[in-house]
Amino acid sequence: MSKMPHVHHNMVRFGLSLLRHMSSLPSTRTCCLHQRGITGSNARHQSMIPGHRYSHYGRRVSPALSHQIRDLSGPEQRLLDKMYKGLIAGQRASLAESITLVETQHPRKKELAQVLLQRVLAFTREQENCNGGRPVSFRVGLSGPPGAGKSSFIEVVGKMLTGHGHKVSVLAVDPSSCTTGGSLMGDKTRMTELSRDMNAFIRPSPTSGTLGGVTRTTNEAIVLCEGAGYDIILVETVGVGQSEFAVADMVDMFVLLIPPAGGDELQGIKRGIIERAHLVVVTKSDGDLVVPARRIQTEYTSALKLLRRQSKSWNPKVVRASSHSGEGIAEVWAKMESYRDAMLSSGELQGQRRAQQKVWLWSLIQENVLRHFQNHPSVKEVLPQLEERVTKGGISPGLAADLLLKAFSSST
Ligand SMILES: Nc1nc2c(ncn2[C@@H]2O[C@H](COP(=O)(O)OP(=O)(O)OP(=O)(O)O)[C@@H](O)[C@H]2O)c(=O)[nH]1
Ligand SMILES: [Mg+2]
Numbered sequence: 001m002s003k004m005p006h007v008h009h010n011m012v013r014f015g016l017s018l019l020r021h022m023s024s025l026p027s028t029r030t031c032c033l034h035q036r037g038i039t040g041s042n043a044r045h046q047s048m049i050p051g052h053r054y055s056h057y058g059r060r061v062s063p064a065l066s067h068q069i070r071d072l073s074g075p076e077q078r079l080l081d082k083m084y085k086g087l088i089a090g091q092r093a094s095l096a097e098s099i100t101l102v103e104t105q106h107p108r109k110k111e112l113a114q115v116l117l118q119r120v121l122a123f124t125r126e127q128e129n130c131n132g133g134r135p136v137s138f139r140v141g142l143s144g145p146p147g148a149g150k151s152s153f154i155e156v157v158g159k160m161l162t163g164h165g166h167k168v169s170v171l172a173v174d175p176s177s178c179t180t181g182g183s184l185m186g187d188k189t190r191m192t193e194l195s196r197d198m199n200a201f202i203r204p205s206p207t208s209g210t211l212g213g214v215t216r217t218t219n220e221a222i223v224l225c226e227g228a229g230y231d232i233i234l235v236e237t238v239g240v241g242q243s244e245f246a247v248a249d250m251v252d253m254f255v256l257l258i259p260p261a262g263g264d265e266l267q268g269i270k271r272g273i274i275e276r277a278h279l280v281v282v283t284k285s286d287g288d289l290v291v292p293a294r295r296i297q298t299e300y301t302s303a304l305k306l307l308r309r310q311s312k313s314w315n316p317k318v319v320r321a322s323s324h325s326g327e328g329i330a331e332v333w334a335k336m337e338s339y340r341d342a343m344l345s346s347g348e349l350q351g352q353r354r355a356q357q358k359v360w361l362w363s364l365i366q367e368n369v370l371r372h373f374q375n376h377p378s379v380k381e382v383l384p385q386l387e388e389r390v391t392k393g394g395i396s397p398g399l400a401a402d403l404l405l406k407a408f409s410s411s412t
Pocket of ligand 1: 144145146147148149150151152153238283284285286289321322323324325
């Protein structure tokens with residue numbers, strides 16, 4: 001207990017220093033020599049002069065930040081500075097290092113990660129202001145049953161996009177990594193060409209932790225990729241468990257990939273997730289699979305008509321494509337662009353991002369509060385015995401929960 005005030009003091013101090021940092025950052029910029037954005041963004045990022053980007057930062061933001069950074073030690077400041085400058089200059093090594101930092105479980109490093117994220121967010125906000133308030137990246141979630149052809153699709157689309165001058169990052173959320181520590185998705189191996197492309201960055205999800213933890217770090221990795229100038233961010237997840245819903249909550253567009261397989265395999269696809277899809281891609285539409293792919297396209301087109309409309313500016317569509325023959329790939333991307341353009345001009349995309357920030361905030365609160373509750377000494381003391389009494393039917397779960405909450409709140 002005697003440690004508590006100290007911990008509390010540190011938390012408040014850290015929180016205040018972050019707030020100081022946020023409020024002291026200039027929110028608008030008049031000079032945006034090297035804009036980038038997701039509309040017509042071909043090669044825009046490449047036109048940025050990296051040195052200019054951070055001299056800009058150094059000249060105008062750094063004094064405000066140095067105020068806030070007083071709480072950091074010299075080596076910590078230098079580490080963060082190096083990472084930040086490398087990151088916004090688009091260096092892959094700095095981006096990889098920054099993502100490793102946000103994935104850490106180490107308490108102090110976690111704090112450093114938050115300082116880095118704040119700086120990157122401030123930078124991105126500046127870029128957005130220069131872009132007329134529009135996001136600087138397009139975030140696309142891709143989900144589907146195991147083996148649906150997601151990675152092959154990302155490889156082909158990713159190559160096409162880097163060929164058009166985009167910078168593409170691919171993040172994978174692997175739900176199996178949370179429970180088994182194993183990898184359900186053999187992503188990297190199947191994206192051999194894309195992983196060699198200098199304008200692409202591929203990152204599998206960390207191999208341990210809870211789904212909440214993995215989605216938090218994926219959300220933060222998205223922010224870091226944007227800061228590093230990646231204007232297209234693809235998040236792959238396999239349609240197992242809750243991970244696809246988590247991904248749908250962190251992207252601008254949610255794409256469901258369905259293989260042209262028999263009915264049995266399709267039963268694994270949750271109705272709830274079909275409702276979230278802005279685009280359904282029937283994959284592997286080549287050779288003998290063209291006929292079943294057409295059939296599935298028709299089935300899904302009728303099924304989508306029955307679902308509630310998600311957006312005022314977009315009607316979900318069903319398309320076919322083959323990553324092997326390349327047929328339909330350009331058309332699928334064209335559909336994604338029309339979605340993005342429609343959502344941007346109606347302002348829905350921006351509104352959706354704002355709403356997602358709130359969802360993210362609350363999921364973090366839920367996770368942290370729960371952990372805090374479970375680890376609280378007074379709760380830990382009575383929890384096993386109350387759990388036992390509940391399972392034996394001795395007391396109701398409602399009463400046990402009330403008692404636990406009472407124990408928790410009376411000692412906090
Ligand atoms: N015929 C055909 N096969 C394909 C196509 N795309 C992928 N495949 C095959 O489908 C299998 C799975 O492809 P992946 O791209 O790894 O699928 P995935 O959805 O990423 O798989 P997981 O990440 O393991 O869930 C591989 O054997 C691919 O060769 C396609 O366009 N046509
Ligand atoms: Mg895959």
